[in-house]
Amino acid sequence: MPTQTGEDLIERILAHPGDADLVGPAANDLLSELYAGFPVQNLVRLLHSGDDRILPTAAWLLSELTDLAAPLVEELPPLLSHPIRSVRYDAVAAALVIADERHGPLIARVIELSHDPESGVRWKALEFLTEASIEQLEAGAACLPPGQLKDLTEWLIRQDGDEPDLTGIVHRLEDGDAVSRLFATAAAASLSDEQDTNLLEHAVMVEEEEIRSFAEERLNELRGSA
Template identity: 75%
Template sequence: MQTQTGDDLIERIRTHPADDDIVGAAANDLLSELYAGYPVENLDRLLHSDDAVVVGVGAWLLSELVELAAPMMDEVPALLSSPIRSVRYDAIAVVLENADERHGPIIAQVMNLSRDPESGVRWKVLEFLTEASIEQLEAGASCLPPGQIKELAEWLILQDGEEPDPGGIIIRLEAGDPVTRLFAAAAAASLADEENTDLLEHAAMVEQEEIRSFAQERLSEPDEPIT
């Protein structure tokens, strides 16, 4: 059967029936069209919808496109501020893959989501803080206002230097503040390697759900690089 064109698929998603299977199939077909060269800018017709399902599909598509989503970075701040949990989650993935030194305010916005009320979003922030380049972290930190998150971001950057502070990481993992623990867990994951997983194992014992599950996932993949 001939694949529908990108325009047709977008309209099908925008006028979706109450059937997740149909919407999912159209979204997957549209993803293939995007990889084949259909302009990613056309996703603004999904991202600007008043329908939460439609916006969610648009954000998911951007997260799946990896670097092909770069032309849509101007849309990301609104997605990071969305009331829809999955949209915020997917937008963080877009930032990780596409942000550079020019996107400091957007990276700072991701860092501020370390206070998000949803554990799943905080988990994605933790992944971002672990996987982001030093250049990305520095760009974000430079755009944060004075306060706790800026201080933690600058501390996290220092852990990539020649003299990281394992003791400070453990102290912060045991701190009562959940945001401090999140940044400490990112430092623990960033410093872990196949020979030394002590800090990551410590993070896996933290009661905070997103930290514990993130660390346990990292530790359960011994055949994969931890950092």
């Protein structure tokens, strides 16, 4: 059977939006085509199909393309606000890779997902806060309105300095609200290494499942590399 082209695969996804048995393999093949040089701009057809059954596939493809998705960075804002959880989740993953200091409003929207109603999306926002560059965080902070998220983002940025607020991190993990604990966990993950996992060990004791599971995952990675 001849290999399907990128155009054929897009048509297949558009024609069978509710059929996971057809769409899943087509999406995987399309990802390979995109890595092989099929222009990423063709994903706009999926992103703008108007069918919410197709949008999760399009968002997943963006998240898997890493920096190849950069030409479509302006497609991310509506995805970050979409009611489908997996779309928001994958949009955060894409933003981490392709948003930079020029995209402050976009990064601010990602930071705002730290209080998303879905635990899985908050987990992904926590990963963003942990992995984002200082330049990304600064750009996002500059576009946040005055309030808790702006204050916490600026506090998180300061933890990259020579004298991180270790006492403050522990205090936020133990006594802060859920959003404060999430930012403190990002700081704890950033500052922990194989020799010192004390901050992450505090984080695994919090009640929020997304924070606890994230901290456990980072601890396991550090212990595995020790």
